[in-house]
Amino acid sequence: AAPSLCCAPPYSTLKLTFSPPGAGRCRLSKVGAARRLPPARVRVAVRLRPFVDGTAGADDTPCVRGLDSCSLEIANWRNHQETLKYQFDAFYGERSSQQDIYSGSVQPILRHLLEGQNVSVLAYGPTGAGKTHTMLGSPEQPGVIPRALMDLLQLTREEGAEGRPWALSVTMSYLEIYQEKVLDLLDPASGDLVIREDCRGNILIPGLTQKPIASFADFERHFLPASGNRTVGATRLNQRSSRSHAVLLVKVDQRERLAPFRQREGKLYLIDLAGSEDNRRTGNKGLRLKESGAINTSLFVLGKVVDALHQGLPRVPYRDSKLTRLLQDSLGGSAHSILIANIAPERCFYLDTLSALNFAARSKEVINRPFTNESLQLHVLAPVKLSQKELGPSEAKKARSPEEEEPGNPESPAPPASASQKFSPLQKLSSMDPAMLERLLSLDRLLGSQGTKGTPLLSTPKRDRMLLMKTVEEKDLEIERLKMKQKELEAKVLAQEAVDSTEKENCSLTVLRPFARRAVTVAKPLKKAVVLPLQLIQEQAASPNPEIHILKKSRKRKLEHLDASEPNEKAEDCWELQISPELLAHGRQKILELLNEGSARDLRSLQRIGQKKAQLIVGCRELHGPFSQVEDLERVKVMSGKQLESFLKANILGLAAAGQRWGPC
Ligand SMILES: Nc1ncnc2c1ncn2[C@@H]1O[C@H](COP(=O)(O)OP(=O)(O)OP(=O)(O)O)[C@@H](O)[C@H]1O
Numbered sequence: 001a002a003p004s005l006c007c008a009p010p011y012s013t014l015k016l017t018f019s020p021p022g023a024g025r026c027r028l029s030k031v032g033a034a035r036r037l038p039p040a041r042v043r044v045a046v047r048l049r050p051f052v053d054g055t056a057g058a059d060d061t062p063c064v065r066g067l068d069s070c071s072l073e074i075a076n077w078r079n080h081q082e083t084l085k086y087q088f089d090a091f092y093g094e095r096s097s098q099q100d101i102y103s104g105s106v107q108p109i110l111r112h113l114l115e116g117q118n119v120s121v122l123a124y125g126p127t128g129a130g131k132t133h134t135m136l137g138s139p140e141q142p143g144v145i146p147r148a149l150m151d152l153l154q155l156t157r158e159e160g161a162e163g164r165p166w167a168l169s170v171t172m173s174y175l176e177i178y179q180e181k182v183l184d185l186l187d188p189a190s191g192d193l194v195i196r197e198d199c200r201g202n203i204l205i206p207g208l209t210q211k212p213i214a215s216f217a218d219f220e221r222h223f224l225p226a227s228g229n230r231t232v233g234a235t236r237l238n239q240r241s242s243r244s245h246a247v248l249l250v251k252v253d254q255r256e257r258l259a260p261f262r263q264r265e266g267k268l269y270l271i272d273l274a275g276s277e278d279n280r281r282t283g284n285k286g287l288r289l290k291e292s293g294a295i296n297t298s299l300f301v302l303g304k305v306v307d308a309l310h311q312g313l314p315r316v317p318y319r320d321s322k323l324t325r326l327l328q329d330s331l332g333g334s335a336h337s338i339l340i341a342n343i344a345p346e347r348c349f350y351l352d353t354l355s356a357l358n359f360a361a362r363s364k365e366v367i368n369r370p371f372t373n374e375s376l377q378l379h380v381l382a383p384v385k386l387s388q389k390e391l392g393p394s395e396a397k398k399a400r401s402p403e404e405e406e407p408g409n410p411e412s413p414a415p416p417a418s419a420s421q422k423f424s425p426l427q428k429l430s431s432m433d434p435a436m437l438e439r440l441l442s443l444d445r446l447l448g449s450q451g452t453k454g455t456p457l458l459s460t461p462k463r464d465r466m467l468l469m470k471t472v473e474e475k476d477l478e479i480e481r482l483k484m485k486q487k488e489l490e491a492k493v494l495a496q497e498a499v500d501s502t503e504k505e506n507c508s509l510t511v512l513r514p515f516a517r518r519a520v521t522v523a524k525p526l527k528k529a530v531v532l533p534l535q536l537i538q539e540q541a542a543s544p545n546p547e548i549h550i551l552k553k554s555r556k557r558k559l560e561h562l563d564a565s566e567p568n569e570k571a572e573d574c575w576e577l578q579i580s581p582e583l584l585a586h587g588r589q590k591i592l593e594l595l596n597e598g599s600a601r602d603l604r605s606l607q608r609i610g611q612k613k614a615q616l617i618v619g620c621r622e623l624h625g626p627f628s629q630v631e632d633l634e635r636v637k638v639m640s641g642k643q644l645e646s647f648l649k650a651n652i653l654g655l656a657a658a659g660q661r662w663g664p665c
Helices: 098-115 131-135 144-159 216-228 286-311 322-326 347-363 393-398 434-449 462-504 509-522 534-542 581-597 611-624 641-657
Strands: 034-036 043-048 064-066 071-075 083-087 090-092 118-124 166-178 181-184 245-256 262-272 335-343 371-376 551-559 569-577
Touching: 043 098, 043 347, 071 347, 083 347, 090 098, 098 118, 098 144, 098 245, 098 262, 098 335, 118 131, 118 144, 118 347, 131 144, 131 262, 131 335, 144 166, 144 216, 144 245, 144 262, 166 216, 166 322, 181 322, 286 322, 286 347, 335 347, 581 611, 581 641
Parallel strands: 043 090, 043 335, 118 262, 118 335
Antiparallel strands: 034 371, 064 071, 071 083, 166 181, 166 245, 245 262, 262 371, 551 569
């Protein structure tokens, strides 16, 4: 029989300090909207493990020493007369208990889950430093995972009780990242799973098993056997060393029982990272060495991600490893995160300890942007009654109004989407909202378990489905790429045609007219800054409106020989960029206004500004206050001087070309 995770008494005394029901609930937001909250720094706690059996030499003294509840010092290997001091959000010494860590650093942020926000707890540190002990613990000393689950389940029972405004349900998923493969620990037969990102930047793993849990006993029933599936092995430094990163994902779903029937989802990630390993000391060979390589590589990328966030670099290499892709939410993302850096006291761990402390110190500077993940139930917005025949008996039961649903029943599946989103077996899975896809897959599983035949596509074996999805995803990317290329080529051809015909016909407007007509139809719904096709710009240059002189035809002298005695000069017609100074100033002013007042979404309407740059700009603005001039973008390293130049060119041209819509300065 699987051992129990915890003994009951310590839990009965645990109590969370959640806000009263209803307090902190946010106002109604539009469907799928996410309410932004103030930035939250990643919190960092350091835990020093005691000497464990056999690790202490006779005269071994710890190489690290706690100074107070937040700081510690470690010997400086460069100068033995000195020590290096570090300050964190919390420091837990050798004598600290599991309860100290949990109540001091984890329990306080759990409350955000019921506000529809994400929470992440990560255990980091060298191999054998106590990460698994901190996260999982033992039946005598339960760690963060059992404590958090015990509290959370109790709280959701209370908050979701009959008569309360919200119905709550909790599900769990458990996975490991082993040698760059995402493996479902609740369904080990399913192969490597794909990590995806939805349109709101949420990280999802379609096909990952989700088990509803209503009690701690439910949790143990799924978690204990799944933990047995985790890859562990013996190394010289740890008899049961984790060979993978383990991620427990607990989702708290809330549905409002009365109108406007809002829904919220809070995700809790509890992550036990594999430890960095010095293979000279672990004595790893063969498979262990290969595992160690994968662990060290992903931790190296994790370090690069933290450095990029720390330095505010425009590119954060989340995609360079599965671990960082999954942690995108937790580091620099939308979660309230706490990193628990575990360190060991032995001198032989000195360099690992120093590197873990340096990593922890850099992580402290990472700013996350939590938001409330709230939406309206789709069938409430578009109440379309589907016939019994269309739905089938089990789905028809699920299509009842929210009041009719059994509250708090975790087995009760998600409501069906509106008729417009009804699933067709021919619909492309990749084009579907991943959250919806996830629901469909669980619905399919449910139908399967009831003996009902699912839709043909979803009934295919999971492995084939994942393969199919991968192929479809690749094809979609290819199509996107080709479409972009086609657009680029079309724009080039149009521009070239316009220039050619202009030269031929000496700028005759009769020739330009057909192009201009075409251009106007393309540029019809202009609201934002855009670069218009060249011919429209030329037409505007020829227009009598004095405000919009962008491209001007001039006779330019071109020196063919630099021989001063007999300069053979050749005059030729050239198009050159001439933006009136007022227009230039106006354009800059417009861009500056957008930089200072626009949301990340607004900023993305500017040329050369993608999602990451937009977020960076908003972040810089919040940190340093408003920009005084556009050039500040270079100063705060959002873009290089060269990038700034092309950014200005593209946007001022676009804004100028769309000038008629702004009206004169
Ligand atoms: N705070 C602590 N008090 C008592 N024992 C501890 C403590 N922390 C760790 N240990 C013990 O130290 C040993 C190694 O700990 P653990 O397996 O948690 O390390 P780890 O960091 O998860 O290692 P790996 O990365 O190799 O998996 C275990 O026997 C564990 O019980």
